[in-house]
Amino acid sequence: MKHTFAMTNYQEITCPKCGSNNLMKVGRNAHGEQRYRCQTPNCPTKTFMLTYRYRACELAVKEQALAMASNGGGIRDTARALKIDKNTVINMLKKSRRPCGGYQPSLATP
Numbered sequence: 001m002k003h004t005f006a007m008t009n010y011q012e013i014t015c016p017k018c019g020s021n022n023l024m025k026v027g028r029n030a031h032g033e034q035r036y037r038c039q040t041p042n043c044p045t046k047t048f049m050l051t052y053r054y055r056a057c058e059l060a061v062k063e064q065a066l067a068m069a070s071n072g073g074g075i076r077d078t079a080r081a082l083k084i085d086k087n088t089v090i091n092m093l094k095k096s097r098r099p100c101g102g103y104q105p106s107l108a109t110p
C-alpha cells in the first residue's frame with residue numbers, strides 16, 4: 001500500500017458537506033471549539049465545528065495512531081503527536097475495525 005501521509009495532512013480541515021477547504025474561521029463556541037463557515041456559495045453547510053473526535057475519524061490519523069501504538073508508542077505520546085484525545089486513541093485501538101460511525105462534526109444551527 002502506498003503511503004502518502006504527510007505531517008500536515010491531518011490538520012487540513014474540510015467542509016463535512018462539500019469537502020471544500022475554502023473555510024473561514026468564525027469564532028469559537030462555549031466549549032472553546034473552533035467554528036468554521038464554508039465559503040462555497042451553494043453549500044448547505046452554514047457553519048460547523050470540528051472537534052478532536054472528528055479529526056480522529058479521518059483515516060490518515062487513524063492509520064497513524066494505530067501504526068504508532070503498534071510500534072511501541074505510548075497512548076499518551078500518540079495522542080499528543082496527533083493532537084487528538086487520549087481516550088480517542090484508546091477507542092481507536094479497541095475498535096480499530098469499526099468505521100467512523102458516531103464521530104460526526106457538530107453542525108451548528110444558524
Ligand SMILES: [Zn+2]
Binds near residue numbers: 038040043044
Ligand atoms: Zn461546504
